[in-house]
Amino acid sequence: MRQASAERERVLDLAERLRERRGEIEEVALLRTKALADPPQMSEAEYAQGLQRAVSIALQYGIEGIEREEEQAPAPPPELLSQARLAARNRVSLDVVLRRYVAGQALLGDFLLAEAADLPPAEAKRALRRLSALLDRLLAAVSVAYAEEKERRQRGSERQRTERIERLLAGEPLETAGLAYNFDAHHLAALAQGAGARQLLDALARELDARLLIVEREGSLIWAWLGTRAPLEPERALRVAGREPPPEVRLSLGEPGEGMAGWQLSHRQAAAAMAVAIGGEEPVVRYADVALLASALQDELLATSLRRLYLAPLEAERDGGEVLRETLRAYFTAGRNVSSAAAVLGVTRQTIANRLRAVEECVGSTMALGEAEMEISLRLDEMTGFPYGKGL
Secondary structure: OHHHHHHHHHHHHHHHHHHHOHHHHHHHHHHHHHHOOOHHHHOOHHHHHHHHHHHHHHHHHHHHHHHOOHHHOOOOOHHHHHHHHHHHHOOOOHHHHHHHHHHHHHHHHHHHHHHOOOOOHHHHHHHHHHHHHHHHHHHHHHHHHHHHHHHHHHHHHHHHHHHHHHHHHOOOOOOOOOOOOOOOOEEEEEEEEOOOHHHHHHHHHHHHOOEEEEEEOHHHEEEEEEEEOOOOOHHHHHHHHHOOOOOOOEEEEOOOEEHHHHHHHHHHHHHHHHHHHHHOOOOEEEHHHHHHHHHHHHOHHHHHHHHHHHHHHHHHOOOOOHHHHHHHHHHHHOOOOHHHHHHHHOOOHHHHHHHHHHHHHHHOOOHHHHHHHHHHHHHHHHOOOOOOOOOO
16 A cells, blocks of 8 residues: 555656646647648648647646546547647648647657656556557547548538539529539539449449539439530430449439530439439439420329329229220330230230220220320329429
């Protein structure tokens, strides 16, 4: 007990001697700290002043940690965490921030050994271990504070960028500098959703030699624009995107446009087509191929009216209209070819013709007059329960 008490007295005396040399240690520590920073990083007055305060506080923190037992080690000072956040705001790298603390700890360790020359070696080693454990704790806390601030700033910057693009889409005459995209060029807009969507868009931009403008939205949805000097061929983009899309990805393409107006219109087209990509069987769709269906998905009145006009009358059949709907699907899939539809269903051409006449009788209109509406009604029926494509 007496031995432990004597050791405790020597530790406290060691800490006091370090405090007496605090001014000298601070001066050397500040020189070493500044040597680790690039000149531009030291130009911010607030950061430079905070750095000087941080050196003093970190030194006091280290000395206090030496004289305490490890389980009673002081918590990292809030001022040092604030300085870490300030470093993130001033774009001082985390590596530089951590190296400064490591250099400070090494310096304090050198002074500790010089003052502990008359102590038993085991006691000096224990003091160094306490100092090292304190540094580990401080580095962890500083790293977290730095990362949180960096993430917060990135979110804020991305939010401002997103709001700016939204305002441009709404037609506001804003400056486009800083968005790294030529709005006077030719454009092809895309929307993508699902794991691997960003990689697919990057690959598409490389293949088409296009500048890519990306906006990440909620729910893994991405807005994108492909910008080129010459007009883009949507058929080529569709082929490239449809080669091997990731299984969970859904992608929609607008139509080519030029200038700011074309940039805006192509996006609206891609957004409308995205409803079809999400609700349909094809993972990659182009607006021109699904324009009517996309419009119906966004218009609840139209969708409801089409179903009542062209599908509800078929339900009067004995089987609820299942055979007639199956026949219509085969007929439209076969490009309105009666023979091909008959082959797919395994029936005769006459059977298909009879069923099509039955459809005409049910809806009170000839197929020639309502084929497009009938096909859209069937596609909508396949997407039953799918929400109307708003908010994309």
